[in-house]
Amino acid sequence: MPRAEDGPHVTALIAASPPLDINSAYCNLLQCTDFRETCVLAESGGRPIGWVSAYRPPADRDRLFVWQVAVHPDARGLGLGLRMLEALLERPASAGARSLVTTITRDNQASWRLFEALARRLGATIDSSPRFDRAAHFGGAHATEWEVRVAPLSDLSR
Numbered sequence: 001m002p003r004a005e006d007g008p009h010v011t012a013l014i015a016a017s018p019p020l021d022i023n024s025a026y027c028n029l030l031q032c033t034d035f036r037e038t039c040v041l042a043e044s045g046g047r048p049i050g051w052v053s054a055y056r057p058p059a060d061r062d063r064l065f066v067w068q069v070a071v072h073p074d075a076r077g078l079g080l081g082l083r084m085l086e087a088l089l090e091r092p093a094s095a096g097a098r099s100l101v102t103t104i105t106r107d108n109q110a111s112w113r114l115f116e117a118l119a120r121r122l123g124a125t126i127d128s129s130p131r132f133d134r135a136a137h138f139g140g141a142h143a144t145e146w147e148v149r150v151a152p153l154s155d156l157s158r
Helices: 004-015 025-033 080-090 109-122 134-138
Strands: 040-044 047-055 063-071 099-105 125-132 145-151
Touching (some): 004 025, 004 040, 004 047, 004 063, 047 080, 063 080, 080 109, 099 125, 109 125, 109 145, 125 134
Antiparallel strands (some): 040 047, 125 145
16 A cells, blocks of 8 residues: 555656656645555555556445556556556455446557456456546547446455
């Protein structure tokens, strides 16, 4: 689990992981503290190489929403993203979640492959639908974000 001191490292890792949107340093600090139980920081040799930020939406505790998955360029292709998601699902903070949800733009093939692999690994289904539209929600400045749902989840937190 991350700590406040990891915030600057998380910010740098996200910045080195296009096409991820760069959050404010303050946002990353909040994730490393207030949401630390649903975030995963992977390190190698004391250096952050992977990050998953997630939370349980207060209005729908059956869902686990994954905000970002970042893998340092040096660690790509090693299955780290999938291992971090599995570690997240094994945590007590994920207990009782029935679905894992994220949003992905159509052109982010690495993220599509990651969540498809997770669904296969869990024996779950994956479906998607537009959540935030390019024109209606982003004023044309950002591609449509598709909500991707992996369900059902097994309770792996035991």
